[in-house]
């Protein structure tokens with residue numbers, strides 16, 4: 001149906017679709033969900049009970065949530081300080097979002113909307129930067145990466161900044177470690193990001209920080225143009241609750257507070273995030289196990305399948321089928337994706353490769369077995 005009142009950018013946009021179906025087969029009865037990089041373990045039953053207690057005793061359903069997120073921001077600042085000792089952060093360095101996706105959108109509104117700027121990303125990378133930018137009419141400048149290391153083509157990036165084709169680049173978005181390719185920012189990339197002038201915002205998305213243990217968050221304290229995004233959706237096991245946070249200098253954190261919706265985080269979500277932080281030792285205790293599983297799965301895939309894998313600092317692996325003399329790479333990728341999907345292993349087909357979340361030991365064994373059948 002023609003809806004002539006819609007902006008052309010919205011008409012042209014395809015909606016984000018997680019959990020893509022296999023082209024030629026219905027979903028099997030049980031499916032290993034290894035395409036969205038969550039932690040494979042649900043919140044422990046005791047914590048769910050505590051959360052239910054909060055729902056029953058602390059939360060008045062008829063009242064708006066705390067729109068200032070005061071208690072949650074304090075707890076996040078404490079956690080962030082632990083991850084960056086001896087740097088310390090206060091609640092005024094934090095802004096909380098309905099998932100870090102909301103913070104990405106707030107950053108775009110605060111920096112580039114209204115024709116004032118474009119963003120720079122290096123493909124392949126997290127698709128939401130480009131999707132959200134386009135919904136806001138913001139141009140996306142894309143540069144490439146090395147096919148070997150997936151390091152950003154810094155010469156092209158510098159060129160795009162010095163000689164912009166359209167609106168000037170106002171924000172650079174980098175994932176650390178990158179999704180889908182799994183590589184953390186290398187020294188040269190960090191040096192380049194640090195060299196960017198104060199009128200370009202550097203956004204370092206550390207969604208996988210707990211798995212990589214690498215952070216740039218201390219930069220926030222001495223650079224006015226640096227912001228770190230993190231989320232409770234991955235290692236903290238709260239994807240269902242939608243909560244992410246930005247760490248920035250207080251003036252930038254305040255700008256994010258201005259552009260967000262007033263009650264962006266439901267009361268139960270705030271309670272869940274505070275509970276997860278209070279029990280972080282218990283929740284994050286599985287991180288070393290997942291790192292170990294990642295190493296074992298990578299070794300096994302390399303030994304028993306022809307998939308070419310890259311090193312990963314996150315809780316997922318990225319691989320590409322070997323170049324075939326016959327069918328083009330895209331068809332070969334689809335063959336892998338569809339086969340795995342039919343067998344009951346759902347991975348993500350993105351960026352010219354397959355991104356495979358590290359799951360439980362049983363899931364990882366099935367991932368390997370399903371690949372070996374190919």
Ligand SMILES: *Cc1c(COP(=O)(O)O)cnc(C)c1O
Nearest residue numbers: 099100101126179207231233244
């Ligand atoms: C998963 C992920 C996020 C998290 O998004 P939420 O909205 O917090 O669930 C952000 N950035 C990247 C790169 C991710 O992979």
